[in-house]
């Protein structure tokens with residue numbers, strides 16, 4: 245069972261890498277989807293470059309979301325910051341419910357076209373799962389463990405760093421995973437404001453009525469999401485083992 | 491020595507510890523008993539300032555516990571709780587090393603102390619140092635919890651129902667271990683329990699609490715023979731108070747010189763055990779062995795009964 249799963253994952257990775265490096269080799273596969281002799285493989289830019297730019301934007305946005313969401317989660321679970329919990333929750337929820345496209349529309353006039361509005365949209369969209377998981381994790385540290393940490397004479401900071409955060413890590417990582425996977429797909433909208441990314445391929449396909457392009461953009465994005473998901477699950481398993489949480 | 495002066499704790503209108511004063515002697519075991527919700531844990535937790543008093547103060551060796559930051563105070567006071575509270579992500583050795591590390595001990599000293607404690611608590615270091623808490627049995631986890639509390643050689647050890655989660659056999663063993671360790675390290679132990687047998691077995695002195703008030707603070711025998719309040723009698727149990735009283739005296743303390751027929755009994759056994767042995771074997775006397783000096787000694791039923799009533 246385990247074997248098959250690993251094998252499938254390796255196959256997906258091999259497929260993704262080879263398609264990005266030598267896309268022309270896949271031309272016969274996509275040819276039936278094109279009409280009137282249109283090119284079967286995206287030819288308006290370097291697919292590998294677009295994929296890397298896409299992934300870079302997503303990872304950077306996730307890093308920003310993580311720093312802010314975990315920081316905020318820590319703040320509102322401290323006695324001094326507890327009163328900010330409702331406000332923070334509202335803000336983070338707005339980040340999730342406000343459609344990323346609308347965020348783009350609002351931010352472009354402020355920061356111009358390109359990467360920046362996309363980063364902002366993804367950052368806001370990815371906060372919620374990380375924030376909520378951080379809070380749940382920090383609020384559910386076993387009572388006896390907290391009591392022991394205090395009773396041993398840890399300062400609040402020492403308790404946070406050496407007990408609360410390590411025990412919260414599996415859930416926080418799960419939040420980051422959800423955020424990442426959602427944003428790999430969402431990032432395609434960045435291309436509407438001229439951010440480099442796989443959305444370009446899809447938009448080019450839509451504009452020239454070329455189903456093959458749309459499919460290529462979609463497939464590469466989906467494969468990246470699946471592989472990222474798996475990589476994060478692997479990481480979470482290792483952390484869980486280190487944290488000894490069954 | 492711990493001096494508790496007019497200590498109170500209020501939550502809103504609810505007074506959960508009400509003007510408690512008591513002196514806890516060095517190198518002794520003091521047990522706080524009372525029904526659930528009587529304020530035992532709150533009283534205990536005010537000693538290491540996990541709970542800040544509403545009024546009154548606690549002196550440790552004559553020094554007000556508020557004269558230093560709470561977390562620094564707690565590093566000098568051992569604390570063990572029910573359900574042990576071991577850090578699940580840390581190995582047994584790391585758990586035990588918690589306070590020494592907080593205090594900045596040199597790594598070799600920490601390591602030596604951890605090994606010493608593992609030996610004291612009968613946990614083979616080779617096998618258990620690197621184990622995680624979830625790999626241990628309940629009794630072992632509890633021992634590691636106490637070892638962790640003792641790691642930085644505190645003069646005072648606070649224990650809140652430390653054996654509450656253990657089954658009777660392991661619990662009895664844990665109690666014997668505690669008595670051994672208390673003698674060995676000379677620690678001043680303050681232990682909370684709702685189990686009267688545990689209180690009588692472990693306590694040099696017992697504090698009985700009810701509704702936040704300290705009803706009586708005395709030697710166990712005094713609680714039986716001179717209860718300060720009807721509630722104290724109810725707590726200690728009226729039905730078997732004679733037997734309880736017998737359980738507080740050792741055979742060695744009252745053995746008569748000379749040999750006598752009957753079952754053999756260890757000098758460390760209590761009069762209650764001696765009486766039970768004699769009843770069981772239908773004998774009027776028993777032979778006490780292991781008396782210091784090795785002289786022959788014995789007990790009779792009549793001699794035992796002398797000690798079964800106030801007087």
Ligand SMILES: Nc1ncnc2c1ncn2[C@@H]1O[C@H](COP(=O)(O)OP(=O)(O)O)[C@@H](O)[C@H]1O
Pocket residue numbers: 501506524525526527528529530531532533
């Ligand atoms: N943080 C708190 N806030 C309000 N009430 C509390 C708090 N802690 C304890 N109490 C109340 O104080 C009383 C005594 O509690 P506790 O000292 O834990 O009792 P015990 O250990 O004897 O069972 C209980 O009625 C409990 O509900």
Ligand SMILES: [Mg+2]
Pocket residue numbers: 530531532650
């Ligand atoms: Mg309690």
